[in-house]
Amino acid sequence: MARVGLTKERLTLAGAELADEVGFDKVTVSALARRFGVKDASLYSHVRNSQDLKTRIALLALAELADRVAAALAGRSGKDALAAFADAYRDYAREHPGRYAAAQLELDAETALASAAGKHSAMTRAILRGYDLAEPDQTDAIRLLGSTFHGYVTLEQAGAFGHTARDSQTSWTRILDALDALLRNWPTT
Template sequence: MGRMGLTTERVVRAGAELADEVGFEHVTVSEVARRFGVKVASLYSHVKNSQDLKTRIALFALEELADRAADAVAGRAGKDALVAFANVYRDYGREHPGRATAARFPLDPATAAASAGVRHARMTRAILRGYDLPEPEQTHAVRLLGSVFHGYSSLETAGGFSHSAPGSEESWARILDALDALLRNWPAHPTP
């Protein structure tokens, strides 16, 4: 261990907490060093640079999110699994806005293949098997769900729904009902 008990895990966790407070885009090695009251050079044995720090925060967020999603969908199927999975994404975005942004950080292919992102994809596909979607339709549905979950959470966290009626809770419930209906009645052929 280094000075002040610094470890890579502590540095990454501090970066994740900073992301939640100031936004993922504002996380730098220098800001994390300030948190610990150390010089930037003290962190370079734990992270290479700000890009490496952001990648590690993204991996941390993906793992944390995958663990929550796995717990939420265990033993559920169909709409119950869909709603539980969706609520994990929404709740995580509310609780950890910076980490939720980090979970969408572009990773190089090798890093992505070894990340918890693979678990997210497997869980999403497991939920979709309950809707009997063949490939390539499953891939289209995975993209749709990811877009809705991340998009809604991002807009809601940014205050996009705070000044209009009906409230965002009602909209969220209606959106999940609509997604369930769409998945049960997935179009057979693409619109020309």
Template sequence: MARAGVTVERLVRVAADLADEIGFDNVTVTALARSFGVKEGSLYSHIENMRDLRVKVALLALAELADAAGAALAGRSGKDALVAFADAYRDYARKHPGRYAATRFPLDPQTAAASAGVRHVEMTRAILHGYRIPEPDQIDAIRLLGSTFHGFVSLETAGSFQHSADARGTDASWSRILDALHTSLTHWSSA
């Protein structure tokens, strides 16, 4: 019988909180069991294994990030939409580094197709529509945006920019990168 207070939803939320504290890759069933004051084995009535837990945290994080990005995009187009979308990703990664790392966890195709990851692609396509990028080129543009956002955010959250003596900080660089992306998307040439 399941211990009172432990549900799949609570387990996943506690795992996500723990991921933000100690890193997504450092979350273990042992640490979670300690959080609930139960034995490890009792958690397996709620999750199949560690991969199942990681998938559940990834799905939660993808949904949270899609909600944040969707709210940021509401009523915006063009460069405003691009900046709001990018800032939503960056803000989420800064506030929830473990959850953000979970959004990169590889999902099987069926799980990915049913996840909020689809909403991320749809929102990106909506932004690209405002730049009049044709359908065949959209996947390249989606990959450009995703790799740029993720690359910058990953380096920033890892502390890789702290060595710079630039008094402007990373915000100035982020703004310049978004300007460059806007210019690139505005002047997109089809292959």
């Protein structure tokens, strides 16, 4: 019996690929074992359980996404940064729907701290440097941006924007324009 060479890392990566192919919720220990041509039980030397596997995939996705966003953001500011951030986000979700869904997995406090989640919020805050917003408006604006991007990407993935004449790419661009205008002219209370 030739060994296949399983490791945490290979399982996590294969799990992420599987998620992109069939959906994150269909990533299962047995499906992954099947993919490697080994028995289910063999995976348990490498991951604690199904939840552990999913968490690892989620952390992988968060890290990948953070890297992409960081690269996109480098050297940009103002609306350029806003668009780069948003596009990095959306592109990742479109290229890797399963991984994106994985990144949405709610992590326990400890795991979240060890994840790239902190990096994400720092980067979101960085976008606003190009706009003149003080606290607490800044926090509100961050929440608005995060909500809008996440919501758009989720709804787009669910096919919500595919059934009308207006194509999704155009709406996306116009929404970025609108958000930019809003940030430049944030209403005071």
